[in-house]
Amino acid sequence: NAGVTQTPKFQVLKTGQSMTLQCAQDMNHEYMSWYRQDPGMGLRLIHYSVGAGITDQGEVPNGYNVSRSTTEDFPLRLLSAAPSQTSVYFCASSRDRGDPPYFGPGTRLLVL
Amino acid sequence: QQQVKQSPQSLIVQKGGISIINCAYENTAFDYFPWYQQFPGKGPALLIAIRPDVSEKKEGRFTISFNKSAKQFSLHIMDSQPGDSATYFCAASRGSNYQLIWGAGTKLIIKP
Numbered sequence: 001n002a003g004v005t006q007t008p009k010f011q012v013l014k015t016g017q018s019m020t021l022q023c024a025q026d027m028n029h030e031y032m033s034w035y036r037q038d039p040g041m042g043l044r045l046i047h048y049s050v051g052a053g054i055t056d057q058g059e060v061p062n063g064y065n066v067s068r069s070t071t072e073d074f075p076l077r078l079l080s081a082a083p084s085q086t087s088v089y090f091c092a093s094s095r096d097r098g099d100p101p102y103f104g105p106g107t108r109l110l111v112l
Numbered sequence: 113q114q115q116v117k118q119s120p121q122s123l124i125v126q127k128g129g130i131s132i133i134n135c136a137y138e139n140t141a142f143d144y145f146p147w148y149q150q151f152p153g154k155g156p157a158l159l160i161a162i163r164p165d166v167s168e169k170k171e172g173r174f175t176i177s178f179n180k181s182a183k184q185f186s187l188h189i190m191d192s193q194p195g196d197s198a199t200y201f202c203a204a205s206r207g208s209n210y211q212l213i214w215g216a217g218t219k220l221i222i223k224p
Contacts, residue, residue, distance in 0.1 A: 004155075040121070042201055042214030043156070058211065090155050100146055101212070103155030 001026050004104035006091050012110045013081040021076040021107050023091030031094045032074040033058070033101060034066065036087040043090065049074055050097055081111045116204050118215030126223050131189040133218045135202035138183065142204040146212070147176065147187045150199045159200070160187070192222045 007022045025032065033048035035058075045058030049068040063085060065077040074093075078085060088108050092101035118135045125131045135145075146161035162169045162176040162185065169176045175188040189196055199219050203212040 040216050042116075042118075042203075042216045043212075044214070045211055048211070092155070100158045100161065103157065105153070106155050 003027065004091055004093050004102055006089075006104040006107050008107060009105070010108045010110075012112065013078070014112055015081060015083060017081050019078050019081065021078070021089055021091075021109075023074045023076065023104060024072050025074075025091075025093040025102075025104075026072065027093060027095075027102070028071060029093035029095050029102075030071065031097050031099070031101075032068065033092045034064070034074070034076045035090045035092065035103075036060065036085075037090060037106075038087050046076065046089075078109075081109075083111045085109065086111045116202060116213050116215045118202050118218060120218060121216070122219045122221070124221045124223060125192045127192065127194060129192050129222075131187075131192045131196065131220055131222070133187045133200050133202070133220070134184065135186065135204075135215050136182075136184045137204050137213075139204070139206065139213075140183065141206045142213075144205045145176070145178065145185050146203050147174075148201045148203065150201065150217075156201055189220075192220075194222045194224050196220065197222045 004025045030051045034046040035043040044060045047066040049055045088106050090106045091104045094101045116137050147159045148156035149159045150156040173190045178185045199217045201217045202215040205212045
């Protein structure tokens with residue numbers, strides 16, 4: 001099993017550009033989530049999904065969209081990038097909502 | 113009510129010493145308290161976790177101590193090794209709604 005994979009590993013965007021961060025898992029996990037990690041702030045939940053076709057907002061959803069068309073994939077879309085979205089983004093998955101999440105390796109995003 | 117406060121921000125310990133990281137929470141409804149370990153360039157990985165029905169849980173050199181009345185829990189790393197150098201995060205969640213609330217992290221450096 002590859003576990004949770006994320007692409008790209010690093011991305012530079014200009015303010016106003018849009019992009020999609022990819023996340024895939026091969027563990028047949030129902031629950032997937034996106035976090036951002038900023039220095040001194042721990043991890044904050046952006047969006048999550050309890051299964052294909054079902055998504056919901058986390059703590060800091062503004063400026064991000066998600067969809068879950070398959071169990072395996074959970075892409076995160078930045079609609080119009082802002083410097084405040086410079087961060088490291090982690091995708092995570094777990095068997096169900098009550099299990100601890102397994103994290104991917106992260107995507108480092110720099111918005112200029 | 114949702115905060116988890118972690119201290120210290122950074123910690124330097126000599127090889128063979130005991131590393132202690134503390135967390136405090138406010139929401140008495142939290143019932144799951146995991147610790148995650150993160151190495152540079154990697155996602156966080158679950159290290160050890162405790163529920164409030166026990167006061168201590170030990171796994172190898174890692175121990176969680178839990179004080180329900182004080183709303184505090186701590187991670188002890190015995191016989192600390194250079195390979196333990198990483199950032200450690202505490203977190204808390206409530207019930208089956210597995211939305212972890214994260215501490216800000218502690219950067220641990222073990223000096224050889």
